[in-house]
Amino acid sequence: MNDHSLIIGLESRLVNAWPSFDYQTYDGWILRLANGYSKRANSATPFMPNATLDDELIDHMVARFVEANVRPTFRLNGMEAPDVDAMLKMRGFKEIEPTHVLAAPISSGDCELDPEVQLQPQVSKRWVKEASHSYGGDKADDETLLKIVSRIRQTSAFATLSLDDRPVAWGLGVAERGYVGLYDIVVAPDLRGIGLGRRVVASLIAWGCGEGAHTAYLQVREENEIARSLYGALGFQTAYRYTHRVMPGRSSSA
Structure with a gap:
């Protein structure tokens, strides 16, 4: 079980530490836009336990990404409802770049x-x-x-x-x-x-x-085994993991 209070605490700090240019909120989700520079600043992220999605809400958020010329991206951190990942997969959203949020006591x-x-x-x-x-x-x-x-x-x-x-x-x-x-x-x-x-x-x-x-934290892609090994040697351990579901077929640096 993910510790929802830990995830929300770190996610809140992540948002403050890496600001976007536009923030929109939708039923427990925060949609952030920053001209496509980095996924964490250009994605929709759940900020409430068991945050749900339905087709109407997905369509609405997708339209906001398209208006901003940013690839529609859902960043799933474990706060979303259990069926969200499968729903996005069914609609053709591809899973990419699983990432670990690491933390270490100081x-x-x-x-x-x-x-x-x-x-x-x-x-x-x-x-x-x-x-x-x-x-x-x-x-x-x-x-x-x-x-x-x-x-x-x-x-x-x-x-x-x-x-x-x-x-x-x-x-x-x-x-x-x-x-x-x-x-x-x-x-x-x-x-x-x-x-x-x-x-x-x-x-x-x-x-x-x-x-x-009293604690340091950072993010590292799951595939970056060299960095994960380095941070492990420094005492960092995975606090939680997130992944991305992205809409295919649009060329974008988001």
């Missing part, structure tokens, strides 16, 4: 900052440019990423790790009510696999500790 030994990781309370255009370009692909979109992170209202830290004055790894920490969320952890493509991301993660956890956080 101990006093986790609270020492890495002096080589620079932390800034506000986003800079340089941070956005470097982080988005290291991501590449659909996430190489400076303008939309800047709009999203500029809307964060919680206490934040934008991390940059440099080696020999070259920025090589980035991350975002968002602290809210005893938790620190870790987002956009990315390392320069030519320097991956040597522990730079781990240093950014550790420093953001330490920053969160200073902000009163």
Whole structure:
């Protein structure tokens, strides 16, 4: 059984830490839109235990996605009613990108900052440019990423790790009510696999500790076994899992 209070608590923080541009609510669902940048900001997510769907509501939400030129996406986190997944599957929605929300307790030994990781309370255009370009692909979109992170209202830290004055790894920490969320952890493509991301993660956890956080959380795709192994070594465990049901047949970066 999923712990609904844990899921709602973390989902609420996820929404606050990664803002969308448009929010709509429908009978226990929150539909979010952000120009198609990242699924978590462009999907309909249940926020009430046993949130239900019927054909009329699916059609209505699908129309809202299409109006925004975003691929209709339902993000299923375990709060939905038991028949929702099968209903979407029957209508042709494809299951993609199962993802784990991981959480780890923060101990006093986790609270020492890495002096080589620079932390800034506000986003800079340089941070956005470097982080988005290291991501590449659909996430190489400076303008939309800047709009999203500029809307964060919680206490934040934008991390940059440099080696020999070259920025090589980035991350975002968002602290809210005893938790620190870790987002956009990315390392320069030519320097991956040597522990730079781990240093950014550790420093953001330490920053969160200073902000009163007792728990760190993050999201990682189920297929990313390397990252899941790394986070497991850092004490992270799966709090819950979510997946996506997407409408096929439309080319979109949503």
